[in-house]
Amino acid sequence: MKLKLKVNKKIIILGILILVILGAVTYSHARAQKAKIKAVTTVKVSKKNLIQTASDKGNVEANYRNDITLNPAQKVKKVLVSEGQQVKKGDILIKLDTLEYDSQLEKQKINLDNAQSTLKQFLNSGVANDKSNAQNTVSQSQITLENAQRSYEDANNKFKQSETLFKGGYISQNDYDAAKKALDDASNAVKAAENSLENSRSALNNVNESSEDKIANQRNQVxxxxxxxxxxxxKIEECNVKADTDGKVIKMDAKEDQYPKxxxxxxVDDTSKYKVSVNISQYDSGKVKVGQKANIKLKGSTKKYTGVVTDIGQFAEMKNSSTSSNSSSQESKVNIKITIDNPDEGIKAGFEADAEIVLDxxxxxxxxxxxxxxDEKAAGKKYVYVVNKDNKVSKKYIKTGLDAEYxxxxxxxxxxxDKCIINPPQNLKEGDIVTEFSAGDTGGSKK
Structure with a gap:
């Protein structure tokens, strides 16, 4: 009886040991299996509205700008408009001093009269009378010169008197200028008379030339x-400086009775329309087309504007490109013009703007x-990891179309x-069992 109890006791102890060992093995295996399960984040594939854009910073420009550079050597006589004033194409903005041109014009008018008179004589007289006529012309020119010289002496005396009176403060600047102009005109008349006399003497010396040659030469002179x-x-007409567009005067440096600096x-800016000039990366520029819509936001303003691409540059230039480290680097860019649809008083040429072109x-x-x-770069394929109902990972190759920002x-x-794994671990492979955490529907990071 004692022997039987001892045998039963050993069997019980052995059974307990076996159960302990089996439990330890099972626990160890369970822990190992649990350690192999990876935690992943998934998103559900869903339908979305996608917008592909190209964006950059730019500046607002007027529809057209009329730039007029003033000549520092030409005095401004009168300013007819001011900054901020609306003008029409052809309106006179300023008048420049024409005194020098007026003097030259009077001189040439005298020369023209004399030249035409000489030509008329050539045409109305025969060859036999040429010498007599030429002599008479010389005499007349001599008289004209003498009269001009007397007029000059008279004008010179009056100018000296005016100069003395002006220095003493007895006459005005206008009176002094009038006396100076009279002297200049008299001087020009003397020079013109001298030229006329020289021409008439030359005609007399050449009286033996053929009548046809003389007439041809004189016509050329006229x-x-x-x-x-x-x-x-x-030139005198151009001294009336005119606007070549309807628009607003945004800069007026001219001052009356002063020489420009x-x-x-x-x-003058044509403000009927405004454009945003923006430089787009060459990688996006090929997708930009005239007529595409754009969204515009001015710096420092919460208001948004819409626009349309109206011009695409024909060449690329190296431009600064901002980086995430706030430094700048050079990048090849193409200039794009966007015409704003709904301009208002809040827009001014030169404002900075952010522009976003809707490519597709x-x-x-x-x-x-x-x-x-x-990416499987060697095969040129794209794939995703999908989690099925039993939390098992499968690898699926995909084809893609339009890419948006995210x-x-x-x-x-x-x-x-379908539930796709985002940012899958490097050691993840098809067939793995995973624990998933949902991130929603197709949420993604920025491209």
Missing amino acids: ALIQADIDNLNK TGDMII EKKSVLAIGFDAIK DVEVTDGLKEG
């Missing part, structure tokens, strides 16, 4: 003088975030509701 007169009249300008958009398409997509369109390989 034409040259007339061309000079036309040129002077044009180097760099002084008049600027699609509505209600399957999409996932960029942070869920992996998400990309999936055209093949996934269906709505």
Whole structure:
């Protein structure tokens, strides 16, 4: 009986030991299996509206700018408009002093009269009378010169008197200027008479030349003088500085009775429209098309504007490009002009603006975030990891379409509701069992 009890006791102890060992092995295996399960974050594939954009900073410009650079050597006589004033195309903005041109014009008019008179004589007289006529012309020119010289002496005496009176404060600046102009005109008349006398004497010396040659030469002389007169009249007309566009005067450096400084300008802006000039990366510029919509926001303003791409530059230039470290680097960019749809008084040329061009958009398409997509560069394929109902990972190859700021369109390989792993661990592989945490529907990080 004692022997039987001892045997039973040993069997019980052995059974207990076996159970303990089995429990330890099972616990160890369970812990090992649990350690192999990876924690991942998933998102559900869903349909979204995608917008692809290209954006950068730019500056507001007027629809057209009329820049007028003032000549420091030409005195401003009168200013007819002021900054902020609206003007029409052709309106006179300022008048420049024409005194020098007026004097030259009077001289040339006298020369023209004399040249035409000589030509008329050539045409109305025969060869036999040429010498007599030439002599008479010399005599007449001599008389004209003498009269001009007497007029000059008289004008010179009056100017000296005016100069003395002006220095003493007895006459005005205008009276002094009038006396000076009279003296200049008299001097020009003397020079013109001298030229006329010289021409008439030259005609007398050449009286033996053929009548045809003399007439041709004289006609040429008349034409040259007339061309000079036309040129002077044009210069005088150009002294009326005009606007070449409807718009607003935004800069007026001219001051009456003063000579402009180097760099002084008049600027008239056509403010009927405004444009934003923005430089877009060459990588995005190929997608930009005339007519595409754009969103615009002025620096320091909460108001948003819309616009349309109206011009694309024909070449690229190296421009500064901001980086995440607030430093700058050079990047090849293309200039784009965006015409603002709804300009108002809050917009001014020169303002800084942020512009976003809508390159493409699609509505209600399957999409996932960029942070869920992996690349097999050697095969040129893209894939994602999908978690099935039993928490097992499968690898799915996909095809993509339009890429937006955070998400990309999936055209093949996934269906709505699939759960994709975002930022998958490096050691994740197909067939792994995972514990998932949901991040919502196709949330993604910025491209």
